[in-house]
Amino acid sequence: MDFTERQLEAIGIVDDLLPDYSAFHREIWGYAEPAWREYRSVAAYVAKLREEGFEVEEGSGDMPTAFHATWGSGGPSIGLYAEYDASPGASQETVPYRQPREGLHPWAPGFTDAHSALGVGALAGAVALKRTLERAGGGATIHFFGEPAEKVCGSKSVHAAKGYYDPLDAAISFHPLSDNTVVGELGGCLYWSAVFTFECTDDEPWLTVDRFDSAEASQHNSVRSPGAVDALALMISTTKATRENMFPRTGLWSLNEVVLGGANATADNQAPRISQIQFSWRSPLVGIQEQIYDVLARCAKHVAGITNTVASVRWVTKIRPALPNLELARATEEIMTSLGPPARDESVAEFGRDLERALGLPVSEQPFLGVLDTITPIEVRDARIRETIPPWQDCTGADDYSEYSWHAPTVRFFTAKPLLKQVPELSHWSNNAMNGLAEAIDPTWVYGAKIIAATALRLIDDPALLAAATEEYATRFGAAPEEYRAPMLPADFAPPVDLPWPEYVTTARGYEWVLPTTGDLGERL
Known part of the structure; x- marks a missing residue:
């Protein structure tokens, strides 16, 4: 497909953001705060958004580390979001050997599936979209959410229950993963x-x-x-x-x-x-x-x-479970294909070979999974998953992005990050090491940011696409089981932020990885 002038402008803005946002990514990666305790991370996002001219509601949905940022008025309302929670037990320095981050407990948190890159890529896409609309005109409203605690699927069900997604006309969900692809019929489960x-x-x-x-x-x-x-x-x-x-x-x-x-x-x-x-x-x-x-x-x-x-x-x-939208998925796939996977410096491959040496593995000329440099078509992804599940099952895995899909047409896509082909597990320390390496991870979130901005602009500038996606959404919503049509949590749900989730605190002994006190224990059984 040929990009419009506005799409090309947004894509160029993402490139312009790279130096500053690469440093911002490293900042979030360094915080590595786990679910419900992302205090420094959320403060950094809020400051960045306000500098850019967004209005920000902090603590949205009664969640201290969530936010709801908005910019613009009129036109389609486009929903985007950042995640920024890390995984306990996954601490790893950006070095080609096993070494947790200095000064912290060996089982402190780190980023496994690169929520650090997810959030920064989504933010870069939102900012590129905003600057393009600001310069070229054209009504639209950007809703950018800070979504904490994804590792326990925590915040999006709360935002949904409290009505935050109701104004959206469409939503775009991005995640770094193992390959470059768009989710089709087979999205997340309950x-x-x-x-x-x-x-x-x-x-x-x-x-x-x-x-x-x-x-x-x-x-x-x-x-x-x-x-x-x-x-x-x-x-x-x-x-x-x-x-x-x-x-x-x-x-x-x-x-x-x-x-x-x-x-x-x-x-x-x-x-x-x-x-x-x-x-x-x-x-x-x-x-x-x-x-x-x-x-x-x-x-x-x-x-x-x-x-x-x-x-x-x-x-x-x-x-x-997720409600698919193939109209929007195919439009995003066209954009992903037209952009093509990003190139990476040879130094990334050498870092991968150093990891292979540290693991005692045969050293490869190309150490990473081949899908890093290709695009997996929607139908191929669906067929690959279909082989692993019973015929009657129509979802797989779980991620709380699915809550967006019940409020507006939603597309979900992945961009690949380097994974060792001999150790392809997302949570393995060797792959976590590359999540902090700018040359390895920046192309992943930059690619995601460009796809986000270009997809959002296509929705804004192509009323026929938005109408088709909305019609499909309405059809699928109407055919869905009754129990899925409203959020499963009540509107007055109290988010479990007071439970003893692990966190970093500063005490008389210094900066520590500890457990806070408990709070509301819930309903007696």
Whole structure:
């Protein structure tokens, strides 16, 4: 396709932004703050947006590390977003050998699937779009969201429930990944997450024989409640034992758990008072999601009875499966193909070969996956995924971008970042090292920014495309199950920002990686 003058102008603006935004990317990469705790990252984004002339609502949706920035008026309302949360346990310096970042705990956070590049690419695309509209005229409204906690699919379900996406006419979702492609029919599945808390209140005494329950008895050898640690251990083992009874293996679904901090360590002679465990599960159908939760809740109630604790549950998120839009997907694919994958300096390949040497692998002339330099057509991507799922399943994986797709026509695309072909796992330290290397990662987000700006301008300047995408959206929305048409969280949902998510803090001992105190424990089971 031939680009319009306005599209060419926006593409050129992205190139002009590169030096400044490369440094900005390195700044966000250096913060590496995890879910719900991206304080320095969000402050940097807000400052950048205000400098550019956007109006910014900080703390949107009652989430301290979220924001909603707007610019312009009239015309189509285009939704874009940044993510900037890192993954605990993934700290890695930009060096071709295993080395967590200096001065931090080895299991501090780092970027695995490059949310640092995702956010900066989206911001560069939004700024290029704004400057083009500002210079050339043409009404449009840009809505740019700061979306924290994507690693637990946290913020977009909240923004959706509170009405932030309702004004949108279209939305564009970008993510660095393993190849250059646009999502077609097979988007993300449902993802739900909840934190179960066990508290040992001793409201019901565990020992009922008076003779052995006296003030004279030693606290160190008297009978005590099993308490919250036992509850945690039993919850883990019980849910492992019942997993095969949660739902039959007729489709692809998964359940994962992680333990939150409990603050019991300095009172070993007392019944541990509190423990918390987060469960997150993905599947293609709401019925599967409900069945899994039902089993989890039953396990928690029985565990509480065994351990003399009370159980509570606090929801983290509930997201819906993605609603595809092929009209918009094909338009974006045309832009991606016309731009073509970006070139990278030979120094990136040499860095990759150094990584192979550090891993004891054969050294390759071309160390990266071949898809880095190609574009995977929509139909090829869909066919590749279709081979791995049952015929009745029409979604895969999970990402909360899908919440946008229920409010407006939404396109989702990926741009490739370098991945070692001999170690292609996104979370492997060797690939994380390249996420901080400007020569390796900048082309990934620059490509994404150009596609974002050019796609948005096509939507603004081509009413027929927007009308076709909107018609498809309305048709698919009308045919969708009733339970997906409204957000799955209530409008008054309190985001779980007060739970003990890990974070960086400054104490008398310096800058540390710690767990904060807990807050609202949710509903008693």
